[in-house]
Amino acid sequence: MPDPRYLQLDVFADRIGGGNPLGVVLDAHGWSDAAMQAFAGWTNLVETTFLLPPTTPKASYRLRIFTPTREIPFAGHPSLGSAHAALDFGGVVPNDGLMVQECAAGLLPIRVEGEGPLRRLFVQAPPARVLHTGIDDPHLRSVLGGLALGAMPPAFVEGGRRWWMAEFASESGLRDWHPDHATIAALAKSTDSLGLCAFARSRSSEYELVVRAFPAGVGIVEDPASGAANGLIAAYIAWQEPDGRLARGYRVSQGREMGRDARIRIRIEGDAVWVGGRTQTVVVGTTHWNAD
Numbered sequence: 001m002p003d004p005r006y007l008q009l010d011v012f013a014d015r016i017g018g019g020n021p022l023g024v025v026l027d028a029h030g031w032s033d034a035a036m037q038a039f040a041g042w043t044n045l046v047e048t049t050f051l052l053p054p055t056t057p058k059a060s061y062r063l064r065i066f067t068p069t070r071e072i073p074f075a076g077h078p079s080l081g082s083a084h085a086a087l088d089f090g091g092v093v094p095n096d097g098l099m100v101q102e103c104a105a106g107l108l109p110i111r112v113e114g115e116g117p118l119r120r121l122f123v124q125a126p127p128a129r130v131l132h133t134g135i136d137d138p139h140l141r142s143v144l145g146g147l148a149l150g151a152m153p154p155a156f157v158e159g160g161r162r163w164w165m166a167e168f169a170s171e172s173g174l175r176d177w178h179p180d181h182a183t184i185a186a187l188a189k190s191t192d193s194l195g196l197c198a199f200a201r202s203r204s205s206e207y208e209l210v211v212r213a214f215p216a217g218v219g220i221v222e223d224p225a226s227g228a229a230n231g232l233i234a235a236y237i238a239w240q241e242p243d244g245r246l247a248r249g250y251r252v253s254q255g256r257e258m259g260r261d262a263r264i265r266i267r268i269e270g271d272a273v274w275v276g277g278r279t280q281t282v283v284v285g286t287t288h289w290n291a292d
Contacts, residue, residue, distance in 0.1 A: 076227010128159030
């Protein structure tokens with residue numbers, strides 16, 4: 001069996017270096033679970049994915065997603081990056097601009113809009129539900145105490161992933177924030193969640209929302225571009241403010257505090273939240289890994 005191909009991509013990036021890195025292994029259907037996990041640990045990227053043949057005719061391909069320490073059912077930037085890999089390197093052809101990703105979170109539609117460097121991909125996020133609102137959790141109070149918060153109360157939201165979220169009163173307040181990462185990790189552990197994502201409304205002409213995400217539950221200090229977190233934020237905004245300015249969609253800036261410049265597009269159509277952006281190919285090669 002030939003060595004599987006390997007890609008590194010930059011997701012939610014209008015330019016190379018602006019988004020969130022992703023590793024994608026193609027042709028990995030002969031790899032064991034242990035080999036996939038070991039390879040994801042070796043790449044040490046936030047996520048590494050494995051593109052596989054689908055098990056149902058309804059799907060365009062099957063995807064498995066691994067952090068350096070465990071497999072997860074869904075994540076936004078790995079879904080879009082892997083769709084990019086399937087289109088450009090996996091021989092997948094969209095049907096009327098639509099593909100279907102099979103993953104542990106189910107069958108998720110992915111829209112393909114445009115071609116070439118201007119192409120944008122949108123994944124439909126798993127359905128979300130608000131589990132709790134308020135700031136009564138002691139770890140959450142410790143993280144957010146004394147901060148100027150926005151109009152919407154903090155919330156615990158589930159949909160493919162579980163995140164705590166909080167609205168800040170201003171963009172500058174969020175961008176200048178230096179959170180207590182140990183307490184966010186304690187919050188994530190005590191509630192079986194990824195951690196905390198924070199957002200603030202913006203007056204910029206380039207974006208309407210600023211987002212920062214701290215997935216301490218998987219050992220990451222800060223994420224430069226978070227598809228799943230942004231999908232849950234969008235669902236929460238639409239739930240809290242169904243007639244508000246952001247209730248049909250908006251543009252997101254994320255990652256500047258880390259030296260990145262990720263751009264994420266949100267569309268909200270009824271109960272469906274679509275998370276999208278551009279993806280860039282950075283590295284194309286082959287793996288030499290023990291797949292047994």
